[in-house]
Structures are given as C-alpha cells and as structure tokens.
Amino acid sequence: MKEVFMQLEEEKEFQQHLEESSVFDSGILCPNCMKTNLVEHSAVDLYCEGCAQEFIKVEKSIRFK
Numbered sequence: 896m897k898e899v900f901m902q903l904e905e906e907k908e909f910q911q912h913l914e915e916s917s918v919f920d921s922g923i924l925c926p927n928c929m930k931t932n933l934v935e936h937s938a939v940d941l942y943c944e945g946c947a948q949e950f951i952k953v954e955k956s957i958r959f960k
C-alpha cells in the first residue's frame with residue numbers, strides 16, 4: 896500500500912511540474928545510452944539529450960519511439 900501511495904504522490908508532483916514547466920528531468924536513466932536521464936516534454940513524450948533517442952511512456956514503462 897505504501898508504494899501505491901508513493902506513486903500517487905509522485906503523480907501529483909508530476910502534474911505540478913507539468914504546470915510549472917513543459918520540460919524537466921524525468922529521473923529515468925536512458926535505457927539506450929545509460930548516460931543521462933530522460934527529459935520529459937509531456938506526460939508521454941520523453942527525450943534523451945545524450946543520444947537524441949525519443950521514447951514514449953506506456954503505463955509504467957517506456958518504449959522506443
């Protein structure tokens with residue numbers, strides 16, 4: 896239950912971030928180059944500044960675009 900609560904809190908913070916800024920660090924390490932965290936352009940769009948790979952968020956995981 897604690898994990899679910901944490902996710903809800905993160906979701907809330909995530910929404911606040913979206914309102915404050917359109918781009919921010921997702922905290923997810925790029926699975927392609929493993930060098931830098933992905934930047935979020937929206938709730939579903941992620942981008943790696945290290946290797947320029949784009950990702951799409953699918954539920955709790957990410958996929959290559």
Ligand SMILES: [Zn+2]
Pocket residue numbers: 925926927928929930931943944945946947948
């Ligand atoms: Zn990368």
